Amino acid sequence: MIEQFDVSMVNWARAQFAMTAMYHWIFVPLTLGLSFLVAFFETFYVKTGNEQWKRLTKFWMTLFGINFAIGMATGIILEFEFGTNWSNYSWMVGDIFGAPLAVEGIFAFFIEATFFAVMFFGWDRVSKKMHLFSTWMVAIGSNLSALWILVANGWMQYPVGMEFNPDTARFEMHNFWDILFSPVAIGKFTHATSSGFLLGSLFVVAVSSWFLLKGRHLEMAKKSILVASVFGILSSVFVGFTGDEAAYNVAQVQPMKLATFEGLYDGQRNAGLVAMGVMNNYKKPGDSFDPFLFKFEVPGLLSLLANRQSGSFVPGINDLLYGNEQENILGVDKKMERGKIAVEQLGLYKNAKKQGNDQLAKNALGKFNQHKEYLGYGHLKSVEEAAPPAPINFYSFHLMVVLGTLFPIIFLLFLFYTYKDTISEQKWLLNVGVVAVFLGWVAQECGWIVAEVGRQPWAIQGLLPVSVARSNLTPGTVQTTFFMFLILFTVLLIAEIRIMLTQIKIGPEEV
Amino acid sequence: MIGNLDTATLQQLWWILCSVVGSLFLFLTFVQGGQTLLFTTARNDEEKNLMVNSLGRKWELTFTTLVLFGGALFASFPLFYATSFGGAYWVWILILFTFIIQAVSYEYRRKPDNFLGQTTYDIFLLINGSVGILLIGAAVGTFFTGSNFTLNDYNQVMWQHPWRGLEAATSGFNLSLGLFLVFLARVLGAMYLTNNIDYPDLNRRLAKATLINFIIALPFLLYVLISLLVMDGFGVDPATGVVSMVKGKYLQNLLSSPLNPILLLAGLVAVIWGVVSNSFMGKRCGIWSAGMGTVLVGLAIFSLAAFNNTAFYPSVSDLQSSLTIYNASSSHFTLTAMTYVAIAIPFVLAYIFYFWWKMDAQNLTLADLSSADAKEIY
Numbered sequence: 066m067i068e069q070f071d072v073s074m075v076n077w078a079r080a081q082f083a084m085t086a087m088y089h090w091i092f093v094p095l096t097l098g099l100s101f102l103v104a105f106f107e108t109f110y111v112k113t114g115n116e117q118w119k120r121l122t123k124f125w126m127t128l129f130g131i132n133f134a135i136g137m138a139t140g141i142i143l144e145f146e147f148g149t150n151w152s153n154y155s156w157m158v159g160d161i162f163g164a165p166l167a168v169e170g171i172f173a174f175f176i177e178a179t180f181f182a183v184m185f186f187g188w189d190r191v192s193k194k195m196h197l198f199s200t201w202m203v204a205i206g207s208n209l210s211a212l213w214i215l216v217a218n219g220w221m222q223y224p225v226g227m228e229f230n231p232d233t234a235r236f237e238m239h240n241f242w243d244i245l246f247s248p249v250a251i252g253k254f255t256h257a258t259s260s261g262f263l264l265g266s267l268f269v270v271a272v273s274s275w276f277l278l279k280g281r282h283l284e285m286a287k288k289s290i291l292v293a294s295v296f297g298i299l300s301s302v303f304v305g306f307t308g309d310e311a312a313y314n315v316a317q318v319q320p321m322k323l324a325t326f327e328g329l330y331d332g333q334r335n336a337g338l339v340a341m342g343v344m345n346n347y348k349k350p351g352d353s354f355d356p357f358l359f360k361f362e363v364p365g366l367l368s369l370l371a372n373r374q375s376g377s378f379v380p381g382i383n384d385l386l387y388g389n390e391q392e393n394i395l396g397v398d399k400k401m402e403r404g405k406i407a408v409e410q411l412g413l414y415k416n417a418k419k420q421g422n423d424q425l426a427k428n429a430l431g432k433f434n435q436h437k438e439y440l441g442y443g444h445l446k447s448v449e450e451a452a453p454p455a456p457i458n459f460y461s462f463h464l465m466v467v468l469g470t471l472f473p474i475i476f477l478l479f480l481f482y483t484y485k486d487t488i489s490e491q492k493w494l495l496n497v498g499v500v501a502v503f504l505g506w507v508a509q510e511c512g513w514i515v516a517e518v519g520r521q522p523w524a525i526q527g528l529l530p531v532s533v534a535r536s537n538l539t540p541g542t543v544q545t546t547f548f549m550f551l552i553l554f555t556v557l558l559i560a561e562i563r564i565m566l567t568q569i570k571i572g573p574e575e576v
Numbered sequence: 577m578i579g580n581l582d583t584a585t586l587q588q589l590w591w592i593l594c595s596v597v598g599s600l601f602l603f604l605t606f607v608q609g610g611q612t613l614l615f616t617t618a619r620n621d622e623e624k625n626l627m628v629n630s631l632g633r634k635w636e637l638t639f640t641t642l643v644l645f646g647g648a649l650f651a652s653f654p655l656f657y658a659t660s661f662g663g664a665y666w667v668w669i670l671i672l673f674t675f676i677i678q679a680v681s682y683e684y685r686r687k688p689d690n691f692l693g694q695t696t697y698d699i700f701l702l703i704n705g706s707v708g709i710l711l712i713g714a715a716v717g718t719f720f721t722g723s724n725f726t727l728n729d730y731n732q733v734m735w736q737h738p739w740r741g742l743e744a745a746t747s748g749f750n751l752s753l754g755l756f757l758v759f760l761a762r763v764l765g766a767m768y769l770t771n772n773i774d775y776p777d778l779n780r781r782l783a784k785a786t787l788i789n790f791i792i793a794l795p796f797l798l799y800v801l802i803s804l805l806v807m808d809g810f811g812v813d814p815a816t817g818v819v820s821m822v823k824g825k826y827l828q829n830l831l832s833s834p835l836n837p838i839l840l841l842a843g844l845v846a847v848i849w850g851v852v853s854n855s856f857m858g859k860r861c862g863i864w865s866a867g868m869g870t871v872l873v874g875l876a877i878f879s880l881a882a883f884n885n886t887a888f889y890p891s892v893s894d895l896q897s898s899l900t901i902y903n904a905s906s907s908h909f910t911l912t913a914m915t916y917v918a919i920a921i922p923f924v925l926a927y928i929f930y931f932w933w934k935m936d937a938q939n940l941t942l943a944d945l946s947s948a949d950a951k952e953i954y
């Protein structure tokens with residue numbers, strides 16, 4: 066199907082996409098969360114007429130704007146990178162993937178673009194209520210854009226609502242609603258946006274804590290902490306529920322991903338959840354090494370969480386790679402055999418069609434249809450290729466969960482001491498508040514790592530490996546653009562941080 | 577009703593919709609044109625800041641329209657998206673690069689401690705307005721001059737030129753189209769700024785810039801138009817799908833429907849009227865006439881490229897790899913689903929126009945840059 070896999074090019078293309086996505090994801094969750102917080106502050110201003118809320122709104126809006134600009138800059142390249150580095154992917158799934166992107170453009174991006182201008186420059190050009198409406202529309206538009214791209218991403222994790230068309234050699238959409246309301250898509254959207262709200266709250270708490278530590282803007286800092294803590298607690302609860310739902314979906318539709326989250330090589334009934342552990346870096350699928358150098362496990366909990374049924378079987382990496390007849394799990398080796406037949410028959414079908422041999426084409430198509438479910442496996446070179454790297458997924462997943470558990474405690478403490486009106490005296494907590502936002506970013510990036518590294522080697526889970534999804538480029542070309550974007554984004558990030566810090570130092574206007 | 581449309585109708589409809597978005601983008605490049613005028617028309621920081629703040633209220637619309645143009649092409653003609661972006665790699669990467677640096681420049685240029693300095697961000701805006709638009713013009717030019725690619729049985733693209741798309745900029749036609757768009761953007765930018773800013777000295781110079789840039793754009797426009805009328809084109813046999821070179825193809829396309837020459841001529845007249853009214857009649861609303869004209873000319877150009885059995889993304893390496901709106905499109909189901917979504921487009925345009933009108937009801941003045949609410953200025 067593709068003449069020669071160039072592993073080096075594929076890896077550079079993966080690295081480039083990972084790098085641009087991770088840069089983009091520094092800014093996007095902050096935009097998602099801060100946009101709503103700005104809307105809250107302005108709502109209080111419009112409701113109370115208190116100018117202090119307006120000054121707060123404008124201060125946080127300035128920081129929002131700085132972050133928003135670089136989010137757009139890093140976002141445009143992601144849309145077009147699908148075409149430049151993953152052109153086979155773009156063709157093979159464009160019929161499905163392109164539609165959410167177009168809907169995103171029509172519905173969400175124009176809301177953001179139009180109301181952003183009103184929000185920033187419309188204070189004296191539109192009425193107070195119209196301005197508030199615009200601020201809310203920016204928040205809604207930002208989060209709507211997240212919906213559509215996450216629907217597309219959810220489909221990559223769990224491809225539904227489509228069929229492979231052998232004539233065009235691509236996947237074609239058959240049911241738009243199945244794609245939009247796929248449980249994986251809904252889970253991803255709710256988890257990613259609520260985690261953005263959480264990060265926005267952490268950011269406001271961190272900056273406000275810094276003001277309190279410096280003894281500046283005390284009243285406005287306390288007001289900000291109050292609003293952000295409440296929003297943060299609510300968001301944390303939502304993040305917890307949606308995270309559980311997302312993990313359940315992973316267990317059901319991407320069991321290999323879940324197995325790597327837990328470092329589970331040999332499946333078990335009544336499987337335990339590893340609360341913490343150190344993985345053995347030398348462990349490979351199929352060998353007899355212990356996967357952990359050390360671990361602390363909660364018995365039976367993984368079975369309960371993964372299947373919502375205590376004592377149930379959770380497959381491990383080895384079961385999924387090499388099969389487990391007892392649990393009726395087909396191994397990757399068998400899937401590869403069937404996939405290779407599908408690839409071969411597809412080629413025969415296309416040749417027969419070209420030569421006008423209808424009988425041969427019909428026979429080939431019949432055989433292809435019997436095995437098309439495994440088409441993607443026909444491109445794998447080894448059984449082990451089907452397993453994503455376990456340690457990076459294990460550590461990222463566990464770090465994300467630990468931090469996600471820590472944040473609501475921090476918000477509760479902030480809320481408690483703000484309610485007691487002694488927050489300014491809790492220097493230790495204020496220092497924790499400043500640090501916590503950086504942990505928030507770490508948790509965000511970990512979330513992306515588990516979602517995307519856990520999907521490897523697939524561009525589309527089970528259907529299209531990244532080695533086939535790539536463009537026909539030389540490694541040197543992709544290396545060049547990798548470093549080009551790395552340098553550019555790093556320079557812009559430095560600029561963003563410096564501008565942001567200076568604006569924070571300037572602080573909100575005082576009367 | 578939409579559910580009953582056949583595939584060919586949907587394919588044509590989506591080419592028209594993509595053309596509308598692409599043509600609106602051409603109009604909105606007044607932002608890019610205005611960015612280049614910072615270096616030729618503004619005489620001091622005060623004027624520069626006025627211009628940047630006027631353009632800064634619109635740059636996101638242009639940026640978003642470009643993103644939508646890409647998204648709409650991806651969704652409706654994925655084989656074009658895959659072939660062009662994956663093949664003509666460098667030309668698209670450089671275009672994107674110029675838009676990345678634009679996206680931060682408005683927000684960062686005057687913020688304290690911005691790391692690169694105001695001049696750097698202003699140069700970023702210049703690069704976006706000149707190199708970015710030039711390359712977009714060159715890329716669009718390949719709709720008529722062809723590109724160097726082949727597709728295999730699985731529609732995977734193999735680019736046949738080592739420059740990976742940058743070779744487009746070596747064609748006289750593509751280069752002329754690119755340069756025409758650069759100077760047209762400057763014409764539109766000057767007219768938009770005249771319309772939006774109250775500053776008599778600057779307004780006078782902008783009116784002059786409108787005329788000068790229009791005069792510079794004219795030879796490139798004439799070269800493009802005359803070339804289009806006489807050049808061979810990439811015709812498709814509707815019965816067999818075989819692509820071949822056809823003498824005077826684009827002239828034939830122009831005359832194949834009365835709408836094409838009407839769009840083209842009405843568009844050109846509207847642009848000229850906008851320039852004349854701004855430059856000679858002291859009016860400040862030429863942007864609307866010229867903007868509408870640009871959209872009409874854009875629609876005519878996109879129509880010539882794809883309708884009347886024409887390959888809109890032709891391959892000069894292998895004619896039979898050329899893309900038409902019929903072999904490059906999404907499936908009937910996807911096009912139908914997206915057509916339902918497209919019903920929202922008039923509502924989107926309506927609220928954009930409403931808020932544009934609300935925000936621009938009063939012109940921008942120096943006082944706006946020093947008012948109490950001016951903290952967010954660029």
